[in-house]
Amino acid sequence: MTITNGQLLIVDDEPINIEILVDIFEDDYDIIVAVDGAQAIGLARTAHPDLILLDVMMP
Numbered sequence: 001m002t003i004t005n006g007q008l009l010i011v012d013d014e015p016i017n018i019e020i021l022v023d024i025f026e027d028d029y030d031i032i033v034a035v036d037g038a039q040a041i042g043l044a045r046t047a048h049p050d051l052i053l054l055d056v057m058m059p
Helices: 015-025 037-047
Strands: 006-011 029-034 051-054
Touching: 006 015, 006 037, 015 029, 029 037, 037 051
Parallel strands: 006 029, 006 051
Antiparallel strands: none
16 A cells, blocks of 8 residues: 655745745645646646645735
């Protein structure tokens, strides 16, 4: 049986927030990043992440 990391989609428009979250979760998840809503929807549709961390205060 192969155990793999889950996939985490981080959505934020602030680079420092992305950097912090990647540092926290990179050992436990395969991380993909979106910097706006349209990109996030596209990645969610194609990558099917296990978890999405979404900044709700984005333009």
